[in-house]
Amino acid sequence: MTGTVLTTRRVDAYHALTVVAPGIAEHLRPGHFVAVAVGGPRSSMLTRRSFSVHDVKPDYGGTVELVFAVRGPGTSWLAERRARDTLDVVGPLGRPFPLPRDPVNCVLVGGDYGSATLFGLADALQRRGCRVDFVIGAESAERVFGALRARRMGETTTLTTEDGSLGMRGKVTDVLPGVIADVRADVVYACGPMETLRGVTAVAIEFDIPVQVSVEEAMACGFGVCMTCVLPVIGEDGITRMVRACVDGPVFRGERVRFEDVGTIPFDAAGAPGAPSASTSPASAGGGGGPRNVS
Template structure:
C-alpha cells in the first residue's frame, strides 16, 4: 500500500440527506485502501466543463470494502460547489483526489480516548473510532451543536462509544449547553488520556484549552479551515497557512492541507489565525522609519 495520493474518476453510489447535511458515498478503491483516519479527500465540482477550479475538501466519514472499496464524506450545502455535489445521483462521476494530508497519530498502547466533534466535520471521528477500537482503546464521544439537526452521528456515537455525551445549545437533543460546558466533566469521568477534536475552529480552541487545563495532549483536525479559505487541498495555493509554535520555540507558517489537517492543538496559535504574526519565521518586517 502506497501513501501517495491518487486522482480518480469516482462513481457515486448514493447521496443521502442526514439532518442538515449530505452524505455521499463514492466507489474509489484506490483511495479507500490508502486511507488513514484524519486524512481528507478533494472533490472537483461543477462537472467536466466547469469554470470552478477550486475543489472542495472533506474529511472521510467511513471507508468500506463493499463494491470494491467505497469512501463516504459528509458535508453541508453552503455554496454553489457543495450544492452541485448534493445534486449528484447514483452512477454519476466525480473527480476525486486523495487521501490527502497527515492522519491522526494513534496511541501505541490501549488508552482512554475522548473524541470531540461538531457539525459535519465531526464525521471524521468515526473512522478514527473504528481504528482505536481495533487497537483495544476505550472510545468516548462528546458531540455538540446549536440544535439536533446540526449534530452529526449522535446515534452512531451512542452505539459504538463506550460512553457518549450529546449537547445542544437549544436543548433539542441531549443536554442543554455547549461542548465547553460538558467537556471538563467528560474528561474526568472517562479518565481520558488523549483528546481528539474535529469540527468548527471555535470547538477546536475549546478542545485544546480544556485538554491543556487537564494536562492532556490534544490532536485536532483543522479541516473546516481548509473550507473557509477555499484551499486547493494539495499545498499549492498557500491560502490555508496558519501559525504553528514549534518545539524549538520558533513560529512557522504551515499549510493546513499538506502539514495538517491533523495538528497538535497546543502548537496552534489560535488567536493569530488569519494573520502572519510579526515573530513568525520569514514574516515581513516593517520598513525602516515606518510606524511602530
C-alpha cells in the same frame, strides 16, 4: 481518480455521498481527506472542494462516504449528484490522526458535521484496545451528526446543543471537563469549527493531557500549491511558522496551533517583517484534520 457515485442521502441538515473509489479507499486512514472537482467539465469553478471522510469500506468495492453541508455553488452542485454520476476525486490527502501505541482512554469531540470523521478514528482506536468516549454537539438537533452511531460505538456518549433541542444545553466545551475527569482520559481528539477546537484545546491543556485537532481551513487545491489554508503553528523548536493545513496537517497538536492568530500572520512568525530569521520548515508542527467545505 474517477469515482462513481453509489448512493446519496440526506442526514438531517447534511448530505452524505458514497463514491466508489477503490484506490483511495485502500490507502485512506482516519484523518485523511479528499479533494473533489465540482461543476462538471465546462464549469467556471476551477478549484476543488475538500472533504473529510465519514466512512470507508476498502473490502466492499472500495467506497468512501463524504458528509457535507451546502455552503455555496460548489457544494450545491455536489448535493445534486445522483447514483452512477462520476466525480473527479484526489486522495487520500493530508496527514492522518496519530494513534497511541498502547491502550489508553480517548475522548473524541465533534462539532457539527466535524464528528463524521471521528468514527473511523474510533474504530482504529478500539482495534488497539483503547476506550472511546464521545462528546458531540452543534447549535441544534438537526446539526448534530452521528449521535446514534456514537452511542453504539462509545463507552459513553454526551450530546449537547446550544438551543437545548438534544442532549444537554450548551457547548461541547461546557461538558468536556466533566467527561475527561469521569473517564480519566489520557488523550483528546477533536474535529469541528475552529472556535470549538480552540476551546477543546484549552480544556485539554487545563487537564495536562495531549490533544489532537483536525483543523477546519478552506482548501482550494488540497496538496500545498495554492497557499489558501495557511495558519500559524508553533514548531518543536518554539518558532511559529505559517504552515499549510493540507499537507502539514490537517491534524495538529492542539497546543501548538495559535488559534487566536488564525487568519493573520503573527509579528513573531518566521518570515514576518521584523521576526527572527528561521527555517521555513514546519519542524514537526503537528501530526496528521478536517477541511472545511466553504462553497
